[in-house]
Amino acid sequence: MEKGCFGMGIIYNFNGRYSKNQNTNIKKTFLPILACWITSSNNINTTLNSHLLGKRNGFYIINLNHHIEMLKRILNYSNQLSTANNSNILFINNSFNYRFDGLIKLFSLRCGESYFIGKWVAGYLTKNTTNLAYKTLIVYNPDKAKFLIKEVNKVGIPMIGLVNINADFFQIMYPLLSNTMNANSMFYISLILTNSIIEGKLINHIKTVE
Numbered sequence: 001m002e003k004g005c006f007g008m009g010i011i012y013n014f015n016g017r018y019s020k021n022q023n024t025n026i027k028k029t030f031l032p033i034l035a036c037w038i039t040s041s042n043n044i045n046t047t048l049n050s051h052l053l054g055k056r057n058g059f060y061i062i063n064l065n066h067h068i069e070m071l072k073r074i075l076n077y078s079n080q081l082s083t084a085n086n087s088n089i090l091f092i093n094n095s096f097n098y099r100f101d102g103l104i105k106l107f108s109l110r111c112g113e114s115y116f117i118g119k120w121v122a123g124y125l126t127k128n129t130t131n132l133a134y135k136t137l138i139v140y141n142p143d144k145a146k147f148l149i150k151e152v153n154k155v156g157i158p159m160i161g162l163v164n165i166n167a168d169f170f171q172i173m174y175p176l177l178s179n180t181m182n183a184n185s186m187f188y189i190s191l192i193l194t195n196s197i198i199e200g201k202l203i204n205h206i207k208t209v210e
Helices: 018-028 046-053 065-085 095-110 129-133 146-155 183-209
Strands: 037-039 051-058 059-062 089-093 114-117 136-140 157-161 174-177
Touching: 046 051, 046 065, 059 065, 065 136, 065 157, 065 174, 065 183, 089 095, 095 114, 095 183, 157 183
Parallel strands: 089 114, 089 136, 136 157, 157 174
Antiparallel strands: 037 059, 051 059
């Protein structure tokens, strides 16, 4: 696990409120990157049916309005967390999605936070009190790491989860239903998420020097 320096990048124009035009622009971006298309699975969590529009050509289609509302809630939280100078965040990629290792390292270092790559070590949080300093965990495909979810809920650390249709939403404080198997989808979501963290840090820095 490593922690990088504060990385500058594209600043996401985040103000906590979204107009109808802004929502439309987000939808236009998500459609070509397949953020709202999820590969068919026999293990679909039926409690998520209300977030789906249907199924076509072997893919489930996420209700994009629901996807955006989940994302806005997460961006509000991450922005407020970093604005309050309280953003000790850990990005986690379970060994299931090893092909996204580089992407997660890139975006965690971009916003000056830590990352954990590979199979989750049981007791990492519960047996080492120094690791409880993390304020939030951002987990890619947490449904593939049930021991991690159980441990996080035990210690009470908020978790942002980028989840597929077989996830248990009720175990994740800030879930985002999305296409977790598509690199473009994960790249774009990670980009706007880290942008909100960076903006929060910039706001906090400006406050401290004034």
